[in-house]
Amino acid sequence: MELENLTIEKAHQGLLKKEFSAQELTERYFQKIEEEDKKIHSYLNLYQDLAILQAKETDEMISRGKKINLLAGIPAAVKDNIMVENLKCTAGSKILESYVAPYDATVVKKLKREGIIILGKTNLDEFAMGSSTENSSFGPTRNPSDLERVPGGSSGGSAAAVAANLCLFSLGSDTGGSIRQPASFCGVVGLKPTYGAVSRYGLIAFASSLDQIGPITKTVEDCQTIFNAVLGKDEMDATSVSLPPSGGRDGKSQIKGLKIGVPKEYFIKGMEAEVEKMIKAAIQKYQDLGAKIVEVSLPYTEYALPCYYIIAPSEASANLARYDGIKYGYSTTRREQKTANSLLDIYLQSRGEGFGAEVRRRIMLGTYALSAGYYDAYYLRAQKVRTLITKDFEKTFKKVDAIFSPTSPTPAFKIGEKTSDPLEMYLSDIYTVSVNLAGLPAISIPVGKTSSSQNQGGGLPVGLQIIGKPFEEEKIMEIAKMYDNK
Amino acid sequence: MISKEEVRHIAKLARLGINQEEEKFSKELSLILDYIEKLKEVDVKNVKPTSYSGKIENITRKDTEAQKSEKTSKLLELFPDRKKRFLKTKQIF
Numbered sequence: 115m116e117l118e119n120l121t122i123e124k125a126h127q128g129l130l131k132k133e134f135s136a137q138e139l140t141e142r143y144f145q146k147i148e149e150e151d152k153k154i155h156s157y158l159n160l161y162q163d164l165a166i167l168q169a170k171e172t173d174e175m176i177s178r179g180k181k182i183n184l185l186a187g188i189p190a191a192v193k194d195n196i197m198v199e200n201l202k203c204t205a206g207s208k209i210l211e212s213y214v215a216p217y218d219a220t221v222v223k224k225l226k227r228e229g230i231i232i233l234g235k236t237n238l239d240e241f242a243m244g245s246s247t248e249n250s251s252f253g254p255t256r257n258p259s260d261l262e263r264v265p266g267g268s269s270g271g272s273a274a275a276v277a278a279n280l281c282l283f284s285l286g287s288d289t290g291g292s293i294r295q296p297a298s299f300c301g302v303v304g305l306k307p308t309y310g311a312v313s314r315y316g317l318i319a320f321a322s323s324l325d326q327i328g329p330i331t332k333t334v335e336d337c338q339t340i341f342n343a344v345l346g347k348d349e350m351d352a353t354s355v356s357l358p359p360s361g362g363r364d365g366k367s368q369i370k371g372l373k374i375g376v377p378k379e380y381f382i383k384g385m386e387a388e389v390e391k392m393i394k395a396a397i398q399k400y401q402d403l404g405a406k407i408v409e410v411s412l413p414y415t416e417y418a419l420p421c422y423y424i425i426a427p428s429e430a431s432a433n434l435a436r437y438d439g440i441k442y443g444y445s446t447t448r449r450e451q452k453t454a455n456s457l458l459d460i461y462l463q464s465r466g467e468g469f470g471a472e473v474r475r476r477i478m479l480g481t482y483a484l485s486a487g488y489y490d491a492y493y494l495r496a497q498k499v500r501t502l503i504t505k506d507f508e509k510t511f512k513k514v515d516a517i518f519s520p521t522s523p524t525p526a527f528k529i530g531e532k533t534s535d536p537l538e539m540y541l542s543d544i545y546t547v548s549v550n551l552a553g554l555p556a557i558s559i560p561v562g563k564t565s566s567s568q569n570q571g572g573g574l575p576v577g578l579q580i581i582g583k584p585f586e587e588e589k590i591m592e593i594a595k596m597y598d599n600k
Numbered sequence: 601m602i603s604k605e606e607v608r609h610i611a612k613l614a615r616l617g618i619n620q621e622e623e624k625f626s627k628e629l630s631l632i633l634d635y636i637e638k639l640k641e642v643d644v645k646n647v648k649p650t651s652y653s654g655k656i657e658n659i660t661r662k663d664t665e666a667q668k669s670e671k672t673s674k675l676l677e678l679f680p681d682r683k684k685r686f687l688k689t690k691q692i693f
Contacts, residue, residue: 214677216675310654323653420637465615466618474616475629478614478616481613492639502642537631584654
């Protein structure tokens with residue numbers, strides 16, 4: 115069993131043909147994690163005993179000749195801001211260091227029902243705030259392509275685990291690019307579904323009008339499998355919806371006649387030359403296959419990042435008010451030497467000590483933007499700009515089937531390279547945030563590696579972002595598949 | 601420019617303890633806010649604000665009595681301090 119060549123379908127066939135048992139498969143992953151995750155640090159917590167127990171159940175079903183689901187016995191990893199009942203869920207934060215999830219997130223519940231095996235919980239930027247996984251309170255994750263570099267973020271642990279074959283697929287969350295950018299940096303596939311397509315129940319909230327859960331996988335086929343297993347309306351998440359039946363799933367998409375938009379505003383200064391070259395080559399490939407390439411304009415693009423950095427921190431400052439040292443999580447009342455004399459002291463101390471630098475920065479920024487006298491100038495204005503950004507896409511999608519762009523302006527950067535300048539770090543998400551503001555689906559697929567001469571550790575993966583109309587996940591995934599299928 | 605005084609005020613609103621970090625926050629927040637100032641260039645007259653993507657309104661459910669579940673006891677166990685089924689905290693008034 116070569117983990118490197120395994121996909122969900124191949125693993126399923128292997129189980130059916132009894133080439134290996136689910137237990138053997140699971141144990142093989144733990145062996146590889148043991149060997150390699152000391153360097154990469156993609157996992158925060160591992161659950162070997164529980165996983166083996168689950169694997170045995172699948173094996174028993176197989177041995178009794180029962181029909182098993184495609185996902186039965188498939189080893190997976192879950193980002194540590196998505197709750198799995200009775201397992202720790204830290205969100206990468208000291209404030210939730212000993213928090214144990216009291217219930218399953220809906221996505222986890224659905225995947226458990228299909229029979230997946232959860233190997234462990236993966237590292238992330240604290241509360242999913244960051245683009246490099248360096249903001250984790252439990253140390254950074256390293257990029258499997260080059261250990262001196264970041265895996266991207268915030269779902270850096272989930273992307274690195276898939277890239278290093280430390281699981282067969284993983285779940286991430288994406289508020290401004292947190293699935294797509296790490297998928298791009300690690301050379302794997304990552305899908306951010308349409309806002310509302312997947313239930314967020316059991317996801318630790320960051321910015322509720324932007325957050326979505328999605329899969330990180332090795333192939334687009336695997337991505338389709340996981341997306342189809344987790345999508346749908348959930349009464350526990352009022353913002354979730356049933357996908358309209360059309361959804362681009364009316365038969366196979368044809369590449370002939372396919373119209374692909376390339377926004378002129380996306381090919382600007384700041385993009386690394388080699389990334390630009392590779393993305394243009396990928397676009398050329400689609401043209402050669404028969405697609406029509408159309409230059410389009412999204413004039414409000416340059417306002418997306420500042421708009422995001424009002425809306426996301428504002429919502430975060432409200433969402434994170436719940437970590438008060440009273441109900442759960444880190445609390446100074448637990449300290450032996452009592453330092454809190456009043457209720458206010460508990461709030462100030464627990465939050466002051468429990469949250470890390472970037473989270474504190476965003477809470478401050480959000481609180482400022484929402485405070486009396488500034489609300490109209492910042493938050494309300496940003497919401498209006500959000501409307502204009504959404505309209506940009508609506509207009510463009512009248513002319514094209516999908517929009518192509520780089521996922522990130524650069525390949526993976528060095529650990530520590532951008533930690534001293536928050537703004538520099540934010541620019542890593544310049545092509546991904548608009549998609550969250552407009553609530554659209556988008557996928558990042560690997561389109562090769564940079565030439566190894568540029569980097570001592572070898573070539574670095576580059577990702578192509580394919581953006582679709584609302585609820586047309588199936589269509590963008592079909593388009594993504596054409597890249598490899600020829 | 602965010603003054604140190606403003607930093608202290610925001611931290612208080614956010615219930616966030618800061619330890620002699622006024623200077624740091626003042627510098628960082630000012631930089632980010634300068635960048636965000638860019639939004640002022642946009643003409644937003646007659647533009648309606650978007651708070652959520654998609655059309656979601658008035659989602660209701662039946663107002664039924666909550667069932668005591670296993671979940672409840674798990675939530676109780678997460679309290680930092682409690683007395684039986686009650687959350688214990690410092691006095692509020």
